[in-house]
Amino acid sequence: MSPGTVESTVAGSDSAAVPLPPAETAISIGRRTLATRYFLAPLAGYTHLAFRRAIRACGGVGLATTDLVQAAHLVSGTRWARQLVATHPEDDPLSVQIYGGMTAQLVKAAQWLEAHGYAAIDINMGCPMAKITGQGGGARLMCDTDGACRLVGAVVQxxxxPVTVKMRLGWDRDQISAPALAREFEQLGVAAITIHGRTRAQGFRGTVDLEGIRAVVESVQSIPVIGNGDVRTVADAWRMRAVTGCAAIAIGRGALIDPWIFRRLELAQATAGVAEAPVFQPSPAEQVEFLSRHFQYMVDQHGEFQSCRMYRKFAAWFGATLGIPEDLEDRLRRFESIAEFEQIVVAVRERQGTRLDPRATWEIKVPNGPVEYW
Ligand SMILES: Cc1cc2nc3c(=O)[nH]c(=O)nc-3n(C[C@H](O)[C@H](O)[C@H](O)COP(=O)(O)O)c2cc1C
Incomplete structure (x- = not known):
């Protein structure tokens, strides 16, 4: 295959089984019009500036959101919080995700972001981790409708x-609060809702509940609802849109195992209805280029020592998709310097495609034990 070509048959091109959505007008969130309806979901520790720049260059990303940032840390100006909101002209359109249980801190963080030129704010109401929910933030906010509305309303005012909210279906199966909250948030002026179709109690277990997402779509009058959870292929995306009626889709882990998922979706959308519709498949050279570009952006921001450590955890995600042989993936988990990274890249170029197990890893590391102890 030549670089950047479009192939008509590709493994994972499973869109034929599911009807494609009809031709659509562009989507707007607040005053912003977005080029595609496929957004990068925040994955703390992964979707920072380097990854966002690298994946945007692959094409098709309609919107990206930063990793969650603690509102109080943003306002007090901790180094890490400021690094999390670092951006670049290529990193656009962008939304900054903030979290916290104290309204005053979220309000101050939102004002700080507006004053510093950021174009949109997302409030995290979905994080299941105890260190976030213990402070009244993340998914904990979904347990108190009045409190959540006061907090969201104050930030909007x-x-x-535009202010958006990302949440789960509810705290657990017995407390499905997302549809009622979405309805209230729309009245308060929230510009869009992203809904991960799991409860907090589920963590990342089980499969995403498309009917649950649909209930949220049906609960609002006109703001876009962005469906989220378990989308790995074009067919998964079409299925989610067909079953739920959501206006757009946010993809997290699927973007880590396939950085070209947005490009594939954009192309599939543009050629909807065309028999033998083409599917984008990156060339081996583009795959290696992605690997290098991502690391280079990281070094630009964080320097050599920190970047080597930060980059290692991507190896397991990218390995299969980029055709990296297992032993080189293993070296990517341990490398210590830019020079060593470059040696690995040379070896990947020479031996790309000789991997024995082509299956991509979808498992994520979550804390041990039931979600109550996360
Ligand atoms: C490692 C990891 C970090 C995450 N960090 C965030 C975060 O910072 N903010 C947020 O709203 N959701 C976060 N999420 C949830 C994802 O945005 C998304 O809702 C979830 O992974 C389901 O979507 P997916 O199946 O497309 O990954 C995180 C998920 C994972 C696995």
Missing amino acids: AVSI
């Missing part, structure tokens, strides 16, 4: 840029 405090800024003129």
Whole structure:
């Protein structure tokens, strides 16, 4: 295959089984019009600036959101919080995700973001981790409708840029609060809702509940609802849109195992209805280029020592998709310097495609034990 070509048959091109959505108008969130309806979901520790720049260059990303940032840390200016909101002209359109249980801190963080030129704010109401929910933030906010509405309403009132909310279906199966919250948030002026179709109690177990997402779509009048969870292929995306009626889709882990998922979706959308519709398949050279570009952006921001450590955990995700042989993936988990990274890249170029197990890893590391102890 020549670089950047479009192939008509590709492994994982399973879109034929599911009807494609009809031709659509562009989607707007607040005053912003977005080029595609396929967004990068935040994955703390992964979707920072380097990854966002690298994946945007692959094409098709309609919107990206930063990793969650603690509102109080953003306002007090901790180094890490400021690094998390670092951006670049190529990193656009962008939304910054903030979290916290204290309204005053979220309001201050939102005002700080607007004053520093950021274009949109997302409030995290879905994180299941105890260190976030223990402070009243993340999914904990979903347990108190009045409190959540006061907090969200105050943030919306405090800024003129669009405010969106990302949440789960509810705390657990017995407390499915997302549809009622979405309805209230729309009245308060929230510009869009992203809904991960699991409860907090589920963590990342089981499969995403498309009917649950649909209930949220049906609960709002006109704001876009963005469906999220378990989308790995074009067919998964079509299925989610067909079953739920969601206006857009946010993809997290699927983007780590396939950085070209957005490009594939954009192309599939553009050629909907065309028999033998083409499917984008990156060339081996583009795959290696992605690997290098991502690391280079990381070094630009964080320097050599920190970047080597930060990059290692990507190896397991990318390995299969980029055709990296197992022993080189293993070296990527341990490398210590830019020079060593470059040696690995040379070896990947020479031996790309000789991997024995082509299956991509979808498992994520989550804390041990039931979600109550996360
Ligand atoms: C490692 C990891 C980190 C995450 N960090 C965030 C985060 O910072 N903010 C957030 O709203 N969701 C976060 N999520 C949830 C994802 O955005 C998404 O809702 C979830 O992974 C389901 O979507 P997916 O199947 O497309 O990954 C995280 C998930 C994972 C696995």
